[in-house]
Amino acid sequence: MDFITGLFVFMLATFIGLDVIRRVSRLLHTPLMSLTNAISAIAIVGAIILAGPQHDAVSTILGAVAVFASTTNIVSGFLITDRMLKMFKKREPGK
Amino acid sequence: MSPQTIDVVYLVSAALFIFSLKWMSDPTTARNGVFAGVAAMVLAVAGTLLRPDITSYTWIAIAIVLGTAVGVPLSWVPLTAVPQRTALSHAFGGLAAGLVGIGKYYLFLHDGDLTAFRTGAIVFEVTFGLLTCTGSLVAAGKLQEVLPTRPVTYPGQNVVNFLLMGGAVAIGVALVWRPELTFLFPLLVLLALAFGVLLVLPIGGADMPTVISLLNSYAGLAAVAMGFVLENKLLIIAGALDGSSGLILSIMMCRAMNRSFTNVLFGAFGQVAAASGAVEQRSAKIATIEDAAQILENADRVVIVPGYGMAVAQAQHRVRDVFEHLTKKGIDVRFAIHPVAGRMPGHMNVLLAEAEIPYDQLAEMDDINPDMGQVDVCLVLGANDVVNPAARHDKTSPIFGMPIIDADKAHTVIAIKRSMNPGFAGIENELYFADNTLMLFGDAKAVMGDLARQLSGETH
Numbered sequence: 354m355d356f357i358t359g360l361f362v363f364m365l366a367t368f369i370g371l372d373v374i375r376r377v378s379r380l381l382h383t384p385l386m387s388l389t390n391a392i393s394a395i396a397i398v399g400a401i402i403l404a405g406p407q408h409d410a411v412s413t414i415l416g417a418v419a420v421f422a423s424t425t426n427i428v429s430g431f432l433i434t435d436r437m438l439k440m441f442k443k444r445e446p447g448k
Numbered sequence: 449m450s451p452q453t454i455d456v457v458y459l460v461s462a463a464l465f466i467f468s469l470k471w472m473s474d475p476t477t478a479r480n481g482v483f484a485g486v487a488a489m490v491l492a493v494a495g496t497l498l499r500p501d502i503t504s505y506t507w508i509a510i511a512i513v514l515g516t517a518v519g520v521p522l523s524w525v526p527l528t529a530v531p532q533r534t535a536l537s538h539a540f541g542g543l544a545a546g547l548v549g550i551g552k553y554y555l556f557l558h559d560g561d562l563t564a565f566r567t568g569a570i571v572f573e574v575t576f577g578l579l580t581c582t583g584s585l586v587a588a589g590k591l592q593e594v595l596p597t598r599p600v601t602y603p604g605q606n607v608v609n610f611l612l613m614g615g616a617v618a619i620g621v622a623l624v625w626r627p628e629l630t631f632l633f634p635l636l637v638l639l640a641l642a643f644g645v646l647l648v649l650p651i652g653g654a655d656m657p658t659v660i661s662l663l664n665s666y667a668g669l670a671a672v673a674m675g676f677v678l679e680n681k682l683l684i685i686a687g688a689l690d691g692s693s694g695l696i697l698s699i700m701m702c703r704a705m706n707r708s709f710t711n712v713l714f715g716a717f718g719q720v721a722a723a724s725g726a727v728e729q730r731s732a733k734i735a736t737i738e739d740a741a742q743i744l745e746n747a748d749r750v751v752i753v754p755g756y757g758m759a760v761a762q763a764q765h766r767v768r769d770v771f772e773h774l775t776k777k778g779i780d781v782r783f784a785i786h787p788v789a790g791r792m793p794g795h796m797n798v799l800l801a802e803a804e805i806p807y808d809q810l811a812e813m814d815d816i817n818p819d820m821g822q823v824d825v826c827l828v829l830g831a832n833d834v835v836n837p838a839a840r841h842d843k844t845s846p847i848f849g850m851p852i853i854d855a856d857k858a859h860t861v862i863a864i865k866r867s868m869n870p871g872f873a874g875i876e877n878e879l880y881f882a883d884n885t886l887m888l889f890g891d892a893k894a895v896m897g898d899l900a901r902q903l904s905g906e907t908h
Contacts, residue, residue: 354679354680354681356565356676359675359676359679359681359684362681362684362685362688363672363675363684363688366684366685366688366689367688367691367692369466369689370469370688370689370690370691370692370693371692371695371696373466373469373470373473373689374469374689374692374693374696374697375696376470376473377469377472377473378472378473378474378475379785379787379793379794379797379812380475380794380797380807380810381472381475381478381794381797382697382792382793382794382797383530383534383792383793383794383795383797383798384472384478384794384798385469385472385693385697385793385794386534386660386661386664386693386694386697386792386793386794387530387533387534387537388468388469388472388481388482388485389469389664389668389689389690389693389694390534390537390538390541390664390667390690391485391489392465392468392469392485392488392489392686392689392690393541393664393667393668393671393686393687393690394489394540394541394544395465395489395492395671395682395683395686395687396541396544396545396548396670396671396674396683397489397492397493397496397544398492398493398496398678398680398682398683399544399545399548399552399674399677399678399680399683400511400544400547400548401493401496401497401502401508402496402499402501402502402678402680403547403548403551403552403555404507404508404511405497405499405501405502405503405504405505405508406501406502406503406504407503407504408555408558409558411551411554412551412552412554412555413504413507414507415547415548415550415551416507416508416547416548416551417507417508417510417511418511418543418544418547419543419544419545419547419548419551420507420508420511420512420515420544421511421512421514421515421518422515422540422541422543422544422547423515423540423541423544424511424512424514424515424516424519425515425516425518425519425522425537425540426519426537426540426541426544427489427515427519428515428516428519428520428522428523429518429519429520429522429523429533429537430519430523430537431482431485431486431489432519432520432523433522433523433525433530433533434482434485435479435482436523437527437530437798437801437802438475438478438479438482439479440798440801440802440804441475441478441797441801441807442801442804442806442807443475443806443807443808444806444808444809
């Protein structure tokens with residue numbers, strides 16, 4: 354992948370992101386943030402690529418710590434988002 | 449797995465991430481968004497683990513198990529602590545990006561593959577990652593009240609911050625220009641770590657919604673930079689989604705306070721305000737629980753304005769009791785939510801949802817303001833600056849120009865407060881001295897509990 358391809362991907366993804374996020378209800382901004390937290394833990398991909406090939410001890414350790422930090426975010430981010438979203442209820446009919 | 453197959457897996461994963469955010473647009477589809485996000489992440493991790501160059505799984509497996517063991521309890525925190533948890537996870541996200549950047553730098557260096565372009569991307573990744581990490585730790589400390597919530601300032605602060613930033617930029621440029629100056633790299637790491645701390649220290653509690661959103665954005669940008677370092681499109685896409693989300697939220701928060709980014713980051717709001725706090729002695733009318741209950745019972749339309757005080761006192765469940773009693777009597781009760789109420793975007797909505805208050809009763813500031821003139825009682829609960837009418841007319845007030853909820857336009861205002869002390873910004877709130885305002889002193893939770901008992905007819 355050359356630099357320019359990367360920039361194209363970045364630009365298009367940012368436009369999609371801005372457009373999609375703008376439609377998110379203000380009601381859900383806190384869950385949105387914990388969801389994007391979990392999504393930004395995509396850094397785990399880089400962490401695995403660093404830790405997996407066993408280049409040397411330093412990169413394996415740095416990578417493993419990064420895998421740990423990202424996993425923490427993935428697990429807690431998705432779980433707490435779902436926990437919060439379950440609480441949003443409409444008024445029950447007849448009340 | 450062949451690189452082509454992995455790319456296809458990444459492609460599906462990226463699409464699912466986009467759907468995940470798209471489904472957040474409505475509370476009825478939002479939970480599907482979480483499932484799409486989980487599926488996307490599982491695909492991304494699985495695809496990466498199957499890369500041919502991954503030879504050892506031991507450390508990765510241990511790290512994943514440990515991360516899960518820490519992550520699961522972190523998702524059980526009480527909802528009032530969600531801002532701290534969010535800040536903490538930004539710190540983890542920044543740390544991961546920073547560490548991968550450092551690791552890759554030395555690997556490229558060792559293999560002689562350190563091109564100017566790669567160095568540039570790594571400089572971005574490490575700087576954003578590490579400053580997000582330490583900055584978020586400070587933010588989490590402030591939110592948990594381990595660190596002082598008030599702005600920490602010292603003379604020459606902005607000069608120091610600009611020097612640090614300038615230093616980091618200069619080192620970054622030097623590294624790209626002359627990649628052989630490798631001794632500068634550890635210096636960049638230290639500068640980024642220090643800059644994160646110093647950037648967030650002077651920021652006060654009420655500005656936390658903006659800061660958290662901004663750090664959210666930085667964590668995303670660090671992931672984007674990592675995508676450029678590793679030449680991985682999935683990282684760029686997911687990082688860009690996160691970055692744009694944080695950006696939109698921070699712009700919204702700034703607008704809701706009528707302030708600019710520079711003002712939030714370098715303004716040290718609380719200090720300025722405290723200096724201009726000329727106190728004029730006026731008296732407020734004080735109500736009893738019985739008075740308040742009677743006024744509420746005789747109303748047709750009630751609006752409750754919750755603020756950070758409600759979160760601190762954990763009063764949301766008592767608020768629901770009051771809401772139930774009033775609704776049973778046929779009174780229309782709505783909640784007016786200011787965008788910056790609380791310590792992170794949407795904080796109040798989550799707390800009220802936790803207390804099982806139906807979300808269709810929650811109204812945004814712009815939607816409810818035109819109706820405030822027809823409201824019989826406005827109950828201000830732990831909110832302060834967001835209902836201060838000075839923002840509309842007093843040009844000398846530090847919050848002048850900030851959009852507010854027009855609580856003062858209601859026929860009667862009942863303000864529940866712990867004491868007459870001015871709020872975070874040290875600004876007198878003239879709402880409390882208005883003719884149609886009654887003050888109800890006490891802890892938000894206790895007062896709302898008493899109010900609920902009084903309304904239910906139980907007297908003791």
